[in-house]
Amino acid sequence: MQIRACDPGDHDGIDALLKSAFPTPAEARLVTALRAADADTLELVADDHGRIAGAVMFSPVTAIAANGSQAYGAGLGPVAVIPEHQRRGIGTALVEAGLDYLRQLGAPWCVVLGDPAYYGRFGFKPASGRDWSWAGDPDGEHAGAFQWLSLSGKQPGTAGPCRVHYHPAFDAV
Numbered sequence: 001m002q003i004r005a006c007d008p009g010d011h012d013g014i015d016a017l018l019k020s021a022f023p024t025p026a027e028a029r030l031v032t033a034l035r036a037a038d039a040d041t042l043e044l045v046a047d048d049h050g051r052i053a054g055a056v057m058f059s060p061v062t063a064i065a066a067n068g069s070q071a072y073g074a075g076l077g078p079v080a081v082i083p084e085h086q087r088r089g090i091g092t093a094l095v096e097a098g099l100d101y102l103r104q105l106g107a108p109w110c111v112v113l114g115d116p117a118y119y120g121r122f123g124f125k126p127a128s129g130r131d132w133s134w135a136g137d138p139d140g141e142h143a144g145a146f147q148w149l150s151l152s153g154k155q156p157g158t159a160g161p162c163r164v165h166y167h168p169a170f171d172a173v
């Protein structure tokens with residue numbers, strides 16, 4: 001199994017993977033939309049002898065404070081592993097490689113919407129702890145699932161509560 005950067009020849013394999021790992025084709029559509037919008041900050045695949053066994057996408061996100069100041073980071077997701085290969089460490093390897101790559105690129109922080117029991121192992125903490133909330137969740141219904149990780153060891157240059165916006169492609173799927 002090799003974790004490597006995605007190339008265009010992988011797109012059909014990733015599409016099939018996302019459709020097999022998620023209950024609906026929404027994630028497959030999202031990834032296609034992010035690529036079309038040039039918002040695919042980083043895309044890695046797990047290559048199992050030429051078959052795509054897993055994939056992870058990172059896209060740009062913006063944190064906007066009440067005073068209008070903005071900070072830019074990365075959003076993790078979707079990440080998926082083909083059902084027959086799940087629970088063998090592939091998802092962990094993809095996320096760790098992606099976060100390492102983002103650090104090398106100089107990305108300051110990353111957010112994710114998902115199960116804290118899974119993402120906590122990478123160091124993600126509830127974003128509510130730093131008064132950040134996901135802009136797509138005005139009622140705070142998913143507050144416990146929205147998590148944040150500093151990649152630089154520094155705090156973002158925004159003060160006070162922030163609303164975090166994913167790329168508009170997320171709203172279109």
Ligand SMILES: CC(C)(COP(=O)(O)OP(=O)(O)OC[C@H]1O[C@@H](n2cnc3c(N)ncnc32)[C@H](O)[C@@H]1OP(=O)(O)O)[C@@H](O)C(=O)NCCC(=O)NCCS
Nearest residue numbers: 021077078079080081086087088089090091092115117118
């Ligand atoms: C989530 C996913 C990417 C994890 O990849 P994986 O290769 O199966 O995971 P790993 O083998 O690296 O890690 C397995 C561990 O993660 C846990 N885990 C897997 N999926 C989890 C989930 N959705 N929530 C919480 N924990 C989860 C397992 O219980 C296991 O824990 P353990 O190490 O304590 O036994 C994969 O299960 C998947 O594709 N799921 C369907 C799509 C999905 O829900 N993606 C995430 C939302 S974007």
